Amino acid sequence: MRVAIAGAGAVGRSIARELVRSEHDVMLIERKLEHVEQESVPEATWVHADACELSSLEAASLETYEVVIAATGDDKANLVLSLLAKTEFGVSRVVARVNDPRNEWLFDESWGVDVAVSTPRMLASLVEEAVSVGDLVRLMTLRQGQANLVEVTLPDNTPLAGKPVRKLQLPRDAALVTILRGGRVIVPQQDDPLEGGDELLFVASVDVEDDLRTAVGLS
Known part of the structure; x- marks a missing residue:
């Protein structure tokens, strides 16, 4: 996969290293010359340019990339x-x-954003996930804010x-993705029993989160 990253x-650079390890074709675009350190990620293609300038993106052949990461x-x-890329x-x-x-409310499909990543929000969610039992915690927003990983x-x-997964009366726009139990990651099957202490991961639209709470006995 070809991935262009703006902001080095x-x-x-950390994102680029991870993607290179996974054998993706990576381009880094950086406006500040002092941040162009090719030796830090030698496997990537480096471009010294302003990622907000249309001519720079044309010269970098941005249309040949499947993914753009705006990481400045x-x-x-x-x-x-994001808007230019889309x-x-x-x-x-x-x-x-x-x-x-x-500014999180701006990062949606109207600006060409498919996924917005807010570090403060993610850290707060991880803290809540670590200490919250018997409550629903949002971990990540997906698909331009239309659904969340909860x-x-x-x-x-x-x-x-003791009840099997099939007994969960989930709302229409919610799906159980996995069950974390101790050190195990369980792909849920209809007859798998639920246990106290299970961590359930769902993908659900925002509109059905209250119904999801009811389905798992939180309200």
Whole structure:
């Protein structure tokens, strides 16, 4: 897969290294010359350019990349790049970094963003996930905010204990993805029994989260 990353700071370089390890074709676009450190990710293609300039993106042949990651430290730049990537170059997948949580509402399909990644939001979700039992915790937003990856840890005294997965009366736009039990990752089957302490991961639309709480006995 060909992936273009705008912003070659610590975040952009780290993403590039991970993608290179997975044998993806990576291009790093960096506006500041002092941040162009080819030796830090020698396997990547480096471009010294402003990712917000249409001519620079044309010269970099952005239309040949399947994924664009807007990972600069400037939310305005990330939004502009996302919009250009989607509307001018037809990039199929645009992932954008949100630096200021107050700007998170802007990072949606109207700006060409498929997935918005907010580090403060993710850290807060991980903290909640670590300490919350018997509540629904959002871990990640998917598909331009239309659905979320959510987690529920069943309390030890859950009324669902011993019942098979098929007994879960899930709302229409919710799906059980996996069950985490101790060190095990379980792909749920209809006859698998639920247990107290299970961590259930769902993909669900925002509109049905209250119904999902009811289905797992939280309300």
